[in-house]
Amino acid sequence: MSTYADVAVGDVDEFGRYEVTKGEILSFAERYDPQPFHVDEEAAAESMYGGLIASGWHTCAMTMRLLVENSLDEEGSLGSPGVDEIRFRRPVRPGDVLSVRTEVTDKRPLESDPRRGLVKSHVETSNQDDEIVLSMETAMFVRRGE
Amino acid sequence: MSTYADVAVGDVDEFGRYEVTKGEILSFAERYDPQPFHVDEEAAAESMYGGLIASGWHTCAMTMRLLVENSLDEEGSLGSPGVDEIRFRRPVRPGDVLSVRTEVTDKRPLESDPRRGLVKSHVETSNQDDEIVLSMETAMFVRRGE
Numbered sequence: 356m357s358t359y360a361d362v363a364v365g366d367v368d369e370f371g372r373y374e375v376t377k378g379e380i381l382s383f384a385e386r387y388d389p390q391p392f393h394v395d396e397e398a399a400a401e402s403m404y405g406g407l408i409a410s411g412w413h414t415c416a417m418t419m420r421l422l423v424e425n426s427l428d429e430e431g432s433l434g435s436p437g438v439d440e441i442r443f444r445r446p447v448r449p450g451d452v453l454s455v456r457t458e459v460t461d462k463r464p465l466e467s468d469p470r471r472g473l474v475k476s477h478v479e480t481s482n483q484d485d486e487i488v489l490s491m492e493t494a495m496f497v498r499r500g501e
Numbered sequence: 502m503s504t505y506a507d508v509a510v511g512d513v514d515e516f517g518r519y520e521v522t523k524g525e526i527l528s529f530a531e532r533y534d535p536q537p538f539h540v541d542e543e544a545a546a547e548s549m550y551g552g553l554i555a556s557g558w559h560t561c562a563m564t565m566r567l568l569v570e571n572s573l574d575e576e577g578s579l580g581s582p583g584v585d586e587i588r589f590r591r592p593v594r595p596g597d598v599l600s601v602r603t604e605v606t607d608k609r610p611l612e613s614d615p616r617r618g619l620v621k622s623h624v625e626t627s628n629q630d631d632e633i634v635l636s637m638e639t640a641m642f643v644r645r646g647e
Binding site: 383391392412416417419420429432433434436437 | 533534537549557558566573575584586
């Protein structure tokens with residue numbers, strides 16, 4: 356994605372490679388989501404998840420890193436009003452390798468600010484077995500014109 | 502929130518105190534959301550935000566920390582299928598102090614697993630001026646019975 360004019364509804368992009376380590380799962384969760392199945396290997400092994408899994412917020416954050424590195428334009432991207440329909444579809448575990456697929460679902464000028472448009476996308480994050488682990492509907496403010 | 506039986510639709514809870522530092526805004530964003538208005542003070546000052554702001558995902562993560570510390574029951578909480586209608590309603594800046602309000606909006610047994618129920622809540626995160634910075638609709642799996 357670059358500036359607003361370059362984006363078309365239906366555009367599909369696939370990118371990224373994020374190696375999920377046990378250390379990063381633990382350090383994110385110890386800070387932000389210290390539930391047993393995110394921070395305690397023994398408790399996680401006995402939980403319904405059968406082992407340590409990443410916080411869903413961590414999976415969102417790793418997905419954002421791939422979006423910023425591969426999809427967002429540093430000049431064109433102007434933040435976000437929100438995110439809809441986040442679904443944690445499968446656990447993310449140590450050793451998983453994540454990649455992202457985006458599809459533009461809507462674009463429109465902002466009535467309140469002619470310098471910006473709103474671009475909506477369906478975003479899916481998959482693991483190394485092509486299983487979708489996360490899906491969400493994102494909305495981004497994108498710079499219009501020059 | 503404790504186990505499923507203890508939760509009632511309409512329950513309201515308010516809690517938490519999370520001091521947002523510049524250092525933490527930078528370190529989160531450098532790792533997960535390295536856009537200029539999150540990681541570069543000079544660029545942020547010249548942006549539409551007029552200064553450094555926290556990544557929206559960081560605000561979600563800080564909110565989760567307050568939920569885990571104050572609201573979720575360690576034994577009763579069994580993860581989440583997803584999150585709806587995240588809205589980044591105001592920027593979060595260095596020095597802000599965040600707190601959380603939750604209101605239970607729905608509860609129902611899981612047909613697929615009698616040991617679990619689903620509890621939905623409207624969650625709002627506010628700053629020290631009682632301005633809402635984030636709102637979202639959460640869903641949590643909660644243990645049922647003994």
